Amino acid sequence: MLAERIDHHLRILAEDIGARPPGSAANLRATTHVASTLERAGLTVRCDPFRTRWWEPGPGQLRVDGRDLTVVPNPYSPPCDLRASVVMAADLPALERLAEGPAGRLVVLTGALASDPLWPVAFPFLAEPTHRAIAAALLAARPAAAIAVSDHWQPIIEDPDLGVPSTTIRTADADGLVTGAEVVLRLGGAVHRGDGVNVAARTSDAGPRLVLSAHVDSKVTTPGAFDNAGGVAVLLALAEHGLPAGVPVEVVAFNGEDHVDACGEVAWLAATDLTEIAAIVNIDGAGLRGRGSSLALMACPPDLHALVAAVIADRPGWALSEPWYESDHAVLAMRGIPALAATTAGVHEVMATIAHTPDDTVEVVDVEVLADVATTVATLLPVLAGRCLAVG
Numbered sequence: 001m002l003a004e005r006i007d008h009h010l011r012i013l014a015e016d017i018g019a020r021p022p023g024s025a026a027n028l029r030a031t032t033h034v035a036s037t038l039e040r041a042g043l044t045v046r047c048d049p050f051r052t053r054w055w056e057p058g059p060g061q062l063r064v065d066g067r068d069l070t071v072v073p074n075p076y077s078p079p080c081d082l083r084a085s086v087v088m089a090a091d092l093p094a095l096e097r098l099a100e101g102p103a104g105r106l107v108v109l110t111g112a113l114a115s116d117p118l119w120p121v122a123f124p125f126l127a128e129p130t131h132r133a134i135a136a137a138l139l140a141a142r143p144a145a146a147i148a149v150s151d152h153w154q155p156i157i158e159d160p161d162l163g164v165p166s167t168t169i170r171t172a173d174a175d176g177l178v179t180g181a182e183v184v185l186r187l188g189g190a191v192h193r194g195d196g197v198n199v200a201a202r203t204s205d206a207g208p209r210l211v212l213s214a215h216v217d218s219k220v221t222t223p224g225a226f227d228n229a230g231g232v233a234v235l236l237a238l239a240e241h242g243l244p245a246g247v248p249v250e251v252v253a254f255n256g257e258d259h260v261d262a263c264g265e266v267a268w269l270a271a272t273d274l275t276e277i278a279a280i281v282n283i284d285g286a287g288l289r290g291r292g293s294s295l296a297l298m299a300c301p302p303d304l305h306a307l308v309a310a311v312i313a314d315r316p317g318w319a320l321s322e323p324w325y326e327s328d329h330a331v332l333a334m335r336g337i338p339a340l341a342a343t344t345a346g347v348h349e350v351m352a353t354i355a356h357t358p359d360d361t362v363e364v365v366d367v368e369v370l371a372d373v374a375t376t377v378a379t380l381l382p383v384l385a386g387r388c389l390a391v392g
């Protein structure tokens with residue numbers, strides 16, 4: 001029964017709707033499905049609205065040395081069609097020195113400047129001083145455009161507030177990009193403004209409760225089945241047929257985990273008294289076919305840790321994993337609220353090849369594993385309630 005319902009919701013989100021970045025019409029369809037399902041299941045639904053910006057991808061082309069290369073514009077890159085001369089920068093001092101040179105060059109970021117995605121300025125939960133310094137130095141260079149040379153699996157720049165046309169290319173494609181080279185760069189795509197909601201639904205009246213969450217949004221580039229339609233499908237199936245009786249739970253479909261401004265998370269936090277949230281169970285990237293499941297524990301006192309570990313030890317296919325300070329539980333864990341995060345065992349190995357790509361389809365998801373995730377969560381909730389809420 002659980003597996004059947006999980007399959008039903010998974011297919012609606014990842015097949016019928018597909019890519020659902022916050023602010024888009026597809027995202028609204030997804031949250032409407034979530035809200036109406038939770039309402040039908042008898043929960044009290046609250047939708048917290050937000051306004052955000054989403055990115056519609058476009059084509060890209062780079063001509064170096066008479067050689068044409070198809071490139072992918074970085075998300076939120078302004079469009080461009082330009083010819084410019086290249087200037088290279090491999091570290092922050094080199095990038096900062098470009099402010100002394102002429103404007104209108106094409107800045108190529110390599111080395112330490114392109115080793116990790118830069119946190120967007122609008123991201124509310126973390127300000128990385130080095131990343132801010134890189135963005136500031138890039139702007140001070142007054143470039144016509146920027147190219148990040150990186151083999152990271154994600155684009156190096158994804159920032160609606162940067163205002164510099166940009167793309168990310170692989171090291172193997174960077175031949176001919178040397179200071180003084182003349183290149184032609186054409187980038188398409190468009191930024192749209194749009195509205196959305198964060199959906200939350202309670203089994204009880206306001207007051208102390210557990211949060212059970214999964215993010216409903218996806219990158220624009222992917223149907224987002226394992227990341228994270230599967231997690232939302234588990235929430236919905238549990239709300240329909242399996243939340244433990246007598247445990248006050250708020251089911252939250254966070255809407256911005258993969259988004260530059262975490263719009264849904266911010267809207268939910270603004271409408272929520274966190275002193276009432278006793279613990280959170282978050283599901284993200286669970287149910288990948290052919291793998292086991294893992295549970296990370298954060299901000300859990302030793303006795304709670306032991307209780308949860310005992311449940312997991314009894315469940316075949318499960319293991320405890322290292323603390324995982326990403327995804328939606330991290331915001332609460334960092335405030336000291338006990339947080340449990342269920343995902344696929346060894347998820348970091350497969351992030352680069354599946355997550356955020358067109359290959360993250362329902363075929364990579366095993367609904368039987370997700371049904372087992374649902375059952376495990378339903379087993380954990382009364383344990384958490386007993387320790388953190390003094391009920392159950």
Ligand SMILES: [Zn+2]
Nearest residue numbers: 227228284285
């Ligand atoms: Zn995710």
